[in-house]
Amino acid sequence: MVTPVKKNDRKTVYIEDLTHDGNGVAKIDGYPLFIRGALPQETVEVHVLKTLKNYGFAKVVEILESSPDRVKAPCIYFGPCGGCQLQHLSYEGQLKWKENMVRNVMKRIGKIDVPVLPVKGMKDPWNYRNKSQIPFSITETGPVAGFYKMKSHEIVDMERCLIQVSEADSMMANLKKELTDIGLQPYNEATHQGMLRHVVVRKGRVTGEVMIVLITKSRKFPQKEQAIEVIQRLVPNVTSIVQNVNSEKTNVIFGNETITLWGKDSIEDTIGGVRFEISARSFYQVNPVQTEVLYKQALDYAQLTGDETVIDAYCGIGTISLFLAQNAKSVMGVEIVEQAIEDAKRNAELNGFTNTYFEAGPAEEVIPRWYKEGKEADVLVVDPPRKGCDEALLNTIIEQRPKRVVYVSCNPATLARDLRILEDGGYKTMEVQPVDMFPQTTHVECVALMSRVEK
Numbered sequence: 001m002v003t004p005v006k007k008n009d010r011k012t013v014y015i016e017d018l019t020h021d022g023n024g025v026a027k028i029d030g031y032p033l034f035i036r037g038a039l040p041q042e043t044v045e046v047h048v049l050k051t052l053k054n055y056g057f058a059k060v061v062e063i064l065e066s067s068p069d070r071v072k073a074p075c076i077y078f079g080p081c082g083g084c085q086l087q088h089l090s091y092e093g094q095l096k097w098k099e100n101m102v103r104n105v106m107k108r109i110g111k112i113d114v115p116v117l118p119v120k121g122m123k124d125p126w127n128y129r130n131k132s133q134i135p136f137s138i139t140e141t142g143p144v145a146g147f148y149k150m151k152s153h154e155i156v157d158m159e160r161c162l163i164q165v166s167e168a169d170s171m172m173a174n175l176k177k178e179l180t181d182i183g184l185q186p187y188n189e190a191t192h193q194g195m196l197r198h199v200v201v202r203k204g205r206v207t208g209e210v211m212i213v214l215i216t217k218s219r220k221f222p223q224k225e226q227a228i229e230v231i232q233r234l235v236p237n238v239t240s241i242v243q244n245v246n247s248e249k250t251n252v253i254f255g256n257e258t259i260t261l262w263g264k265d266s267i268e269d270t271i272g273g274v275r276f277e278i279s280a281r282s283f284y285q286v287n288p289v290q291t292e293v294l295y296k297q298a299l300d301y302a303q304l305t306g307d308e309t310v311i312d313a314y315c316g317i318g319t320i321s322l323f324l325a326q327n328a329k330s331v332m333g334v335e336i337v338e339q340a341i342e343d344a345k346r347n348a349e350l351n352g353f354t355n356t357y358f359e360a361g362p363a364e365e366v367i368p369r370w371y372k373e374g375k376e377a378d379v380l381v382v383d384p385p386r387k388g389c390d391e392a393l394l395n396t397i398i399e400q401r402p403k404r405v406v407y408v409s410c411n412p413a414t415l416a417r418d419l420r421i422l423e424d425g426g427y428k429t430m431e432v433q434p435v436d437m438f439p440q441t442t443h444v445e446c447v448a449l450m451s452r453v454e455k
């Protein structure tokens with residue numbers, strides 16, 4: 001195997017690009033080297049760490065010419081922690097990079113020439129996360145809590161995270177110190193011993209309500225009462241303490257059984273004047289400030305006059321559905337998680353909507369059936385998980401030809417792929433608006449508007 005560089009070589013390289021996981025990319029005779037911590041437009045001396053057949057990895061020895069957008073990362077855990085990838089890039093630089101990345105993906109994967117608008121960013125891109133899932137474990141030095149290193153299950157022991165709310169900091173920094181006192185052992189993945197696996201913190205931005213979820217290996221644990229007291233002391237504004245039981249040997253965070261230990265079963269939050277009840281396991285966007293921007297964009301693209309019937313596919317707890325219901329004749333939401341549909345129905349009631357209908361099931365099965373039953377839609381909104389829409393759903397859209405499709409996506413690659421399929425089926429992508437839901441990370445959310453091409 002001949003590669004242009006080999007392990008332990010030193011090279012001076014120019015960084016051309018940034019990968020989706022935040023590594024700088026340099027090319028040596030066309031051979032890509034991925035370099036952690038390097039930014040586009042920089043000239044860097046690197047030390048080659050590893051070479052594979054088609055690409056290699058290197059680390060920065062010295063930055064010879066720095067990017068005009070480089071800043072000092074404010075967080076002391078930046079680098080080891082896998083949570084953020086872009087703290088060394090100015091926020092303006094992050095937004096520019098995201099815009100270009102979406103534009104390139106649309107062209108390269110979707111073969112779509114569509115206006116991609118500048119990313120809608122945040123005024124203050126910190127402390128935005130309203131939900132943190134904090135793994136706990138035990139090492140030789142005692143209990144640890146923080147976030148995982150990138151692509152690993154090794155915890156970076158942390159006291160603070162600059163993108164989460166202060167209540168989550170409080171649990172992260174202090175709970176581990178208290179655990180030994182009350183005799184509650186953190187869980188050890190390797191040995192399957194111990195009790196406390198994760199602590200999940202959720203906060204309603206507008207209401208200030210806080211839920212703390214303890215994910216434990218067994219249902220019974222003798223320190224329950226003390227744990228409640230400790231949490232109340234560490235987070236005085238807590239309104240709900242919940243236990244979730246996960247006894248499996250698995251990477252999945254939540255188990256099936258959820259028990260309220262103290263306070264309410266759920267917390268409430270408000271987005272754009274619509275109220276939502278959120279229970280421990282339901283999906284709720286993690287950046288409430290930008291969620292409002294995102295949903296307003298989706299509503300804008302839906303161009304509702306009040307006469308339309310709308311389908312909201314992958315509706316979660318009905319957030320987008322209820323936003324749309326304010327301006328539509330009726331909205332039908334479908335979602336695979338039953339508990340989320342229960343929440344959606346309750347949320348519709350809570351807000352006094354009478355023009356919504358929710359059903360649990362796979363969108364790719366429920367929507368074709370709705371059409372067969374004569375339930376048609378003028379506008380269809382989809383907001384699938386990272387893997388994108390099921391092909392059966394895309395085919396149904398192409399057959400049924402709603403006037404407009406509004407596609408909300410957290411993964412530009414699958415968005416581009418699906419837009420291509422819909423374009424081939426008689427739609428035109430009018431515009432893509434990226435929204436920065438995840439500052440300091442490489443993730444970006446997009447809303448795309450597609451219109452039916454009249455034949």
Ligand code: SAH
Nearest residue numbers: 283314315316319335336362363383384385
């Ligand atoms: N629109 C909601 C949720 C978007 S997240 C919001 O903005 O809050 C994507 C949702 O799709 C999740 O709630 C997930 O449970 C759901 N989902 C995943 N696969 C699905 C499928 N095949 N059919 C319907 N819903 C699905």
